[in-house]
Every structure is written in C-alpha cells, then in structure tokens.
Amino acid sequence: MTNRTCLILLLCLILVGAVAQAAPPERERQNVYGITPWTGKEYGGTFAPAGVDKIYLLADTDHVLNTLETEVYYWPITKEYMANWFESREIIDGKLKILQDGKEIALLERQPYAHLYPQGFYAGASELITGEDAKRKYEEYQNAVEDYWEMADEFRKTQAQYEREMTDILEEVMETGRTFDEHELPVPPKEPVPPIWYVTGVIESFIVNLPAGEYSIQTIDSSGNLVPDTEKKLKVFEGRRTGVAYQIIPESKWTRPEQSNDISQILYLEGERTMYMKAVHASEYNQHDYLRMTSLEKPLAGKGAESAYMWVHLDEVPDAKVQILEGGKIVQEISPKPYFVSQSPGYTLGYDIVDFDPDAPELQGREPSFEAMKLQIGPGSYQIRVVNGDGEVVKGSLREVRSINTVSAWQLYLLSAIPAVIGLIVVLRRRIIRRKLLGTTA
Amino acid sequence: MSKLVQKFNTVGVITKREIKSTIGSLGIYAAASLAFLVANLFVRSNLRGVAENGLMVMANPLNYPLFIAVIIGATYLALTSTISVSRERDQGTLEVLFYGPVDSITYIAAKFLEQLVAFLGLIVVYIVGFFAISKLTNFGLDSSFFAMAALSILLAASTVAFGLLLSTITRSARTSVIVLLLLLTLFLASDVVAGVLNSMSAKDMSVTMVYVRVAVDMINKGLKWISPFAYLNRGIAAIGLESSKHLLSSIGASLLYTGVLLSLAVYLLNKRGVRR
Numbered sequence: 238m239t240n241r242t243c244l245i246l247l248l249c250l251i252l253v254g255a256v257a258q259a260a261p262p263e264r265e266r267q268n269v270y271g272i273t274p275w276t277g278k279e280y281g282g283t284f285a286p287a288g289v290d291k292i293y294l295l296a297d298t299d300h301v302l303n304t305l306e307t308e309v310y311y312w313p314i315t316k317e318y319m320a321n322w323f324e325s326r327e328i329i330d331g332k333l334k335i336l337q338d339g340k341e342i343a344l345l346e347r348q349p350y351a352h353l354y355p356q357g358f359y360a361g362a363s364e365l366i367t368g369e370d371a372k373r374k375y376e377e378y379q380n381a382v383e384d385y386w387e388m389a390d391e392f393r394k395t396q397a398q399y400e401r402e403m404t405d406i407l408e409e410v411m412e413t414g415r416t417f418d419e420h421e422l423p424v425p426p427k428e429p430v431p432p433i434w435y436v437t438g439v440i441e442s443f444i445v446n447l448p449a450g451e452y453s454i455q456t457i458d459s460s461g462n463l464v465p466d467t468e469k470k471l472k473v474f475e476g477r478r479t480g481v482a483y484q485i486i487p488e489s490k491w492t493r494p495e496q497s498n499d500i501s502q503i504l505y506l507e508g509e510r511t512m513y514m515k516a517v518h519a520s521e522y523n524q525h526d527y528l529r530m531t532s533l534e535k536p537l538a539g540k541g542a543e544s545a546y547m548w549v550h551l552d553e554v555p556d557a558k559v560q561i562l563e564g565g566k567i568v569q570e571i572s573p574k575p576y577f578v579s580q581s582p583g584y585t586l587g588y589d590i591v592d593f594d595p596d597a598p599e600l601q602g603r604e605p606s607f608e609a610m611k612l613q614i615g616p617g618s619y620q621i622r623v624v625n626g627d628g629e630v631v632k633g634s635l636r637e638v639r640s641i642n643t644v645s646a647w648q649l650y651l652l653s654a655i656p657a658v659i660g661l662i663v664v665l666r667r668r669i670i671r672r673k674l675l676g677t678t679a
Numbered sequence: 680m681s682k683l684v685q686k687f688n689t690v691g692v693i694t695k696r697e698i699k700s701t702i703g704s705l706g707i708y709a710a711a712s713l714a715f716l717v718a719n720l721f722v723r724s725n726l727r728g729v730a731e732n733g734l735m736v737m738a739n740p741l742n743y744p745l746f747i748a749v750i751i752g753a754t755y756l757a758l759t760s761t762i763s764v765s766r767e768r769d770q771g772t773l774e775v776l777f778y779g780p781v782d783s784i785t786y787i788a789a790k791f792l793e794q795l796v797a798f799l800g801l802i803v804v805y806i807v808g809f810f811a812i813s814k815l816t817n818f819g820l821d822s823s824f825f826a827m828a829a830l831s832i833l834l835a836a837s838t839v840a841f842g843l844l845l846s847t848i849t850r851s852a853r854t855s856v857i858v859l860l861l862l863l864t865l866f867l868a869s870d871v872v873a874g875v876l877n878s879m880s881a882k883d884m885s886v887t888m889v890y891v892r893v894a895v896d897m898i899n900k901g902l903k904w905i906s907p908f909a910y911l912n913r914g915i916a917a918i919g920l921e922s923s924k925h926l927l928s929s930i931g932a933s934l935l936y937t938g939v940l941l942s943l944a945v946y947l948l949n950k951r952g953v954r955r
Binding site for chain 1: 816
C-alpha cells in the first residue's frame with residue numbers, strides 16, 4: 238500500500254467519524270409525564286421519561302402534571318433527556334390515579350389552568366390559576382390587550398392629527414413670523430401603556446396537591462386500563478427547616494455576595510465595614526429530592542446527595558427593615574433603598590455604590606442596580622434582625638455580627654504550648670521526688 | 680463483700696492506678712498541645728479569611744477546630760489503650776492480673792473508664808483553651824460548641840471501645856495500632872470528603888465528581904453504624920435542628936454502639952485468653 242492510499246484511507250476514516258459525530262441522536266416515542274413543579278419560588282419545568290421511575294414534588298402546593306406522548310432522546314452534551322415538544326406532543330386521554338400503600342386515594346381529571354405573571358413574563362414569579370378562574374383571568378387579559386390595541390390605534394390617529402397641526406403652525410410661523418402662545422399650541426396625545434401582567438393560554442392538565450408521603454401514580458384510559466409506562470412512584474416531601482436568609486453584598490465586592498442561611502451563621506468583619514443586605518424567606522430541603530424535582534430529565538441530578546441538605550431562597554421579606562442591636566438595645570433601624578453601581582470611568586478598575594436618584598442627570602433613564610438595606614458597622618459585637626411592616630420581629634432572622642481581633646500567630650501557638658509545658662513540669666517534678674525518695678532510702 | 684462490690688473495687692483500683700500513670704506521663708500533655716496546635720491552624724486560617732475578605736459568614740468557627748482537637752485526643756487515648764492491652768499481654772502482666780481478682784469484664788471496664796476519665800480532663804482543658812482563643816479572636820462560642828464538647832465524650836467513649844476491641848482481636852501491639860489508625864483515617868476521610876462534596880454546588884459538578892459523590896455516599900451509608908464520627912455528626916445535626924428526639928436517639932445509639940464494642944472486647948478476651 239502506497240503512502241497516498243494510506244492517506245486517502247485515513248481521510249475516509251476521519252470523514253466517517255465526523256459523520257457519525259454529527260448524526261442526530263436516536264429518538265424514541267414514549268409516554269411521559271410533563272411536570273410543572275412549584276419549586277418554592279417559581280414554577281419550573283421538567284418531564285419524566287420512561288426510564289425515570291420516581292417523581293418528586295413539594296408537599297401541600299399545586300403542581301401541574303400532564304400525560305403526553307412525545308419523542309424522547311438523550312443529549313450527551315448536557316447529559317439529559319430531551320423531549321421533542323415542538324414536533325411531537327400528543328395528549329394522552331385519561332385520568333390520573335394516585336395510590337398510597339396500594340390503595341387508591343384520588344382519581345384526578347384534567348382541569349383548565351393558566352399561569353398569571355403579575356409583573357410580566359420576564360419578571361417575578363408566576364401564579365397558578367385553575368378552573369373557571371383561569372378562563373376568566375385569561376379573558377380579562379385578552380380584553381386588556383384588545384383595549385390597549387384600541388387605545389394604541391386611537392393614539393396613532395391623534396398623534397398624526399397633532400403632528401399635522403404642528404406642521405401647519407410651523408409653516409405659519411415661517412411664512413408670517415407670528416409667534417404662538419403656549420395655550421394656542423395643540424396638546425400632545427398621551428401614549429397608552431400596554432398591560433404589564435401576562436396570562437398564558439388556558440390548557441388542561443392534572444393539578445396535584447398532596448401532603449408529604451410516598452405515593453404511586455398511573456394514568457388510566459377511558460376503558461379503565463393502565464396506559465403503558467405511566468406507572469411511577471411519587472415522593473412528596475417538605476422542607477426540613479424554614480427561616481430568614483440574608484443576602485449580603487459587601488461594598489468591597491458587590492458581585493460576590495455572601496449568604497447567611499441560618500441562625501448559626503455569624504457575620505465576621507474586620508474593622509469598619511459597609512454592606513448591603515436583603516432578607517429573604519428560605520427553606521431547607523433534602524438536596525437529592527429537590528434537585529430530582531427540578532431536573533428530573535437529568536439522570537445525574539441529585540445523585541449521591543441523599544444525605545445532604547440545601548437552602549433555597551424564596552421571596553423577599555415584604556416591607557422588611559433591619560434592626561441593629563448592641564447589648565440588647567436597638568441602635569439603628571434601616572429601611573431598604575435603591576442603589577446604583579457606578580463604574581469608574583476610563584481603564585481604571587473599580588466602582589462606587591451610590592444612592593439611586595432617578596432625578597439625577599447622570600442616572601436619567603437608568604434602573605437601580607439593586608435594592609437593599611445599607612449597614613455600616615464598626616468594631617464590636619452586635620446582633621441584627623428583621624422586622625416586618627407591623628414592626629414584629631421576623632422569626633429566624635436573628636444573626637450575630639462580630640468583628641474579629643487582630644491576633645498574631647505566636648499568641649495562638651504560645652497557647653498551644655501551655656499543656657506541653659505543664660506536662661514537662663509534672664514529669665520533672667515526679668523525677669525529682671523519685672530521686673529524693675531514692676536518696677532518702679539509700 | 681458481694682462479688683459485684685468486689686468487682687467495682689477492682690475496677691476502681693485499676694482505674695486509679697492507670698489514671699495516675701496517665702497524668703504522670705508526658706503523652707497526654709503532648710497530645711493536648713498537638714491538638715491545640717492543629718486546631719489553631721484552622722483558627723488562624725479562619726482569621727486570615729476574614730482579614731482578606733473583610734467580611735465572612737461562618738457557622739461556629741471554633742466548632743471544627745474543637746472537632747479536630749477531639750479527634751486527636753480520642754485517637755491518642757484509643758491508641759494508648761490498644762497499646763497498653765497488647766503490651767500487658769505480651770509482657771505477661773495480663774496473665775498475672777487474671778490470677779488475682781481481675782477478670783475480663785473488670786479489666787476491659789477499668790481500661791475503658793481510665794481513658795474516659797482522662798478524656799473528661801482533656802475536654803475541660805479544651806474548653807478552657809478554646810475560651811481563651813475565643814477571647815483572643817472574638818470568634819463566638821455558642822451553645823452548639825458546648826453541646827459538641829459534651830457529645831464528643833460519647834465519641835471518645837466509642838473510639839476507646841473500638842481501640843480496646845481491636846487490641847483483643849489482633850496479636851501484636853503494632854498490628855493493633857496500624858489497624859486502628861487505618862480504620863480511624865478511613866472513617867474520618869469518608870466523613871470529611873462527604874462534607875466537602877455536599878458543600879459543593881451540584882450544578883457545577885462534573886460527571887466524575889457526581890460518581891465520586893455517589894461512591895462516597897454509599898461508603899458513608901455502610902460506615903454509618905460503625906464509624907464513631909458518624910454518631911457525633913448525627914448528634915450535632917440533631918442539635919442544629921433543635922430536635923430532642925433525634926438527639927436522644929443519637930445519644931442512645933452511640934451508647935449502644937459503645938456497649939456492643941465493649942461486650943465484644945470482653946467476649947473476645949475470654950475466647951482468646953490472656954496468655955501470650
């Protein structure tokens with residue numbers, strides 16, 4: 238075989254390899270559960286393909302489950318199962334049977350539901366609306382949108398009329414040189430604001446809300462038969478602990494906030510420090526169960542974390558104020574304010590965190606970088622806690638704040654040597670006594 | 680005098696003699712110094728962390744150094760008990776003792792009590808030392824610290840019992856020491872590695888790390904009932920959760936574990952005899 242033949246063969250092999258690499262993953266039609274779990278702070282999205290035998294959900298809250306037929310494939314790059322929802326998504330008719338200890342405890346029918354986003358689709362968490370309320374809310378939203386378009390149409394017409402009138406006035410000014418008083422000028426029309434809130438279209442699914450426990454679920458068709466691959470175990474779990482967590486933004490590195498999740502987590506400072514704080518409700522969940530709930534499509538999610546727990550930050554404590562206590566007495570009460578991070582101009586790295594003043598010329602058209610409570614704490618030992626709008630201390634919000642003392646290494650190591658020194662003294666003393674005793678007997 | 684009272688007296692006499700010997704030798708003091716030295720390395724690292732970052736959130740920064748100090752102290756005592764049993768057998772002392780009013784129960788009980796009393800002394804020294812460190816650094820000592828100090832007595836008890844059991848299983852002092860150190864290192868390493876892996880963000884974990892975590896979790900599930908550190912961790916977790924039910928069950932399980940180890944040690948000593 239010549240060198241040229243070898244080279245051609247090698248190129249062919251590389252090409253075959255490249256084609257194999259680029260081949261799309263094999264798709265398989267499966268009966269799956271589409272799941273929209275409430276994660277404690279928002280509605281997530283995952284699905285249970287045929288290979289997953291257990292679903293995880295939070296206790297005592299509404300979750301959306303839907304039995305669907307779709308194409309499933311494994312995507313090795315992100316190591317997860319994917320569903321081809323856009324090309325293949327068929328609803329499997331039937332009812333959802335829920336069993337506990339082998340006994341049927343509920344037989345759910347699909348019911349209409351919609352997601353309401355009070356602060357817009359891209360901001361804040363959504364709310365789940367079910368039944369007739371969902372239909373009503375969706376209609377309300379459609380009406381609001383239609384009203385907006387009507388107002389926008391009206392605005393376009395009045396704007397055109399206004400511009401025409403202004404053009405006539407300008408022409409008259411240019412021709413005659415006559416000046417107009419302000420009251421003689423037409424009033425510009427006001428642009429309508431589109432509805433910020435958003436409601437998704439109403440669809441039907443199973444709404445599952447169960448107390449903590451072990452269950453099993455299955456989809457039953459109209460003839461009462463089990464739909465293949467729809468029998469799954471269901472673990473409904475609850476938080477181990479709840480409390481208030483602090484998100485602490487140090488002034489010196491605002492992009493790397495610290496977190497204090499429970500009462501044992503003390504804030505240690507060196508010298509006088511400025512920090513910005515947000516207080517949020519938090520729940521501690523089993524890491525394995527929580528990650529399986531949110532990412533069931535990823536076979537590795539939560540694996541090996543059965544005995545680990547994680548804090549999940551939920552919504553901010555509303556109308557929160559932070560109180561600083563020294564020796565049990567309140568020395569300061571701080572309310573949240575908006576702040577703006579102003580980058581240093583030029584090539585110099587650095588920034589300043591300034592109060593956000595929307596009327597300041599340099600901040601016109603800008604949004605605040607964050608809203609938080611600013612704490613300036615000097616050396617000493619303090620406590621902080623959160624009070625709500627009614628002035629009541631929020632349970633689980635107490636934290637200690639301590640500034641450390643500067644200690645040189647030799648002080649600590651000297652302390653370590655003390656037991657050994659005492660030991661030496663004891664041993665030497667014993668030897669001296671023994672020698673004396675031996676001397677006496679001799 | 681009843682047999683039971685006689686046994687108590689024997690245990691008391693041996694325990695007193697052993698305690699005197701422990702207090703009079705340099706070993707326990709050197710172990711305490713070493714414990715403080717290693718603990719202070721962690722304290723210093725925490726101090727440096729706060730100084731460099733300006734602000735740090737830490738849960739009980741003196742608890743982990745205390746845990747390290749407890750491990751060093753308990754391991755030292757387990758080692759000395761293991762060595763002393765093996766040496767006494769090698770030198771024939773054990774045989775001589777058993778000609779007198781000493782039997783396997785009194786012997787194991789005395790050895791165990793002596794080390795436990797020594798550890799109680801050690802824990803008092805630790806509390807005083809850490810109190811001084813707290814005053815020096817302003818790192819807080821809260822109730823969880825004292826709870827951990829109290830629970831560490833159970834850790835020491837089970838570690839010493841573990842050492843005694845090993846000394847009755849193995850033939851020589853050297854083997855006992857090696858096996859004890861290997862097992863304690865395995866228990867501690869699995870505990871520390873599991874802690875580190877659980878504190879890592881699950882989102883950023885590579886596939887290899889996920890499998891490592893699964894393996895470590897499985898090992899820990901297996902070691903859950905034989906590692907003295909697992910009992911301590913369960914107790915500390917129960918304190919953190921303020922669950923008296925879990926705390927009591929963890930204390931009960933730890934006491935039961937120690938009792939089983941001591942019973943096994945007595946059984947094996949009886950079975951193998953006291954001759955060289």
